[in-house]
Amino acid sequence: MLEAVSNSALLMVLVIFVINIFYVSFLTLRTVAITKGYRYLAAGVSILETFVYVIGLGLVLDNLDQPLNVIAYALGFGVGVLSGLKIEEKLALGYIVVNVTTAERDRDFPNHLRNLGYGVTHGTQWGRDGERTTMQILTPRKYQIKLIDTIKELDEKAFIIAYEPKTINGGFWTKGVSRRKVASYEPENVEEVLEEIYEQEEAEETEQQDIRPDTDGQKKV
Incomplete structure (x- = not known):
């Protein structure tokens, strides 16, 4: 040959x-x-x-x-x-950190993203035009574009910066990322997906209240 x-x-x-x-x-x-x-x-x-x-x-x-x-x-x-x-x-090896600054304060933006499977740390800061919600979001690199598209669906005016961390110490963030949840939705359907999640959580909470023992030690029915 x-x-x-x-x-x-x-x-x-x-x-x-x-x-x-x-x-x-x-x-x-x-x-x-x-x-x-x-x-x-x-x-x-x-x-x-x-x-x-x-x-x-x-x-x-x-x-x-x-x-x-x-x-x-x-x-x-x-x-x-x-x-x-x-x-x-x-x-898509590793993780991406996405920093988001948003003026959307009438909705629970950070919890929306947590319920979709992302790891989120959030707080409040002040900018030129007043109070803003800031979020530091961790996601596997393969879902970077999906996360950014999701943020734009929830707030098209959000200010977004993404970077790749060189070192991640501690397991809280990585354990806080649910790849299964992140992979299970499409950004264009995020509003419907969140509505289903909250309805399911409300139904589970109601069910737990229905079976909670009363003051006599008997279960409510």
Whole structure:
């Protein structure tokens, strides 16, 4: 097979291009995993990266004497970087923190988001135009766009800043995020979803009150 590749200039260009895409994709993904603290993922990807390097890249580097091969190598490197970043984007490693400032004080905005499955810390601050509700919201990266769309549905004028934390210490925030709840709704239907949640909570509260023991120690019916 290697002989067939060596004897065909076009096939050699294609092999160099494809191998470099795979190699640089793994290299990029490993680098991103290391910077995000995913040590075991980085170790696993490095095994694949080394496999491609040993099997294929030696062939590539031994055949860079032709201009077309050099061009194929450079193009493969660039496409590999984009490919690696795209894979990491799909994997969506880690969490995103979204800071929100809103003037909506006639609704329980923070609890809306908690009931949808997000981890929320909120408080009150003052801006130029008066009192504002501020929220710091934690979400898995894969749900970042969904969270922002949800906030816009609840308050289209909300001021939003998102950033990726380098370190998260303590488990309260991450345990406060319910991936199942977050994944179970669509932003355009958020009002209906919240209405169903509150109706269910009200029904459960009423049910508990109905079976609560009275002063004689008997259950109410």
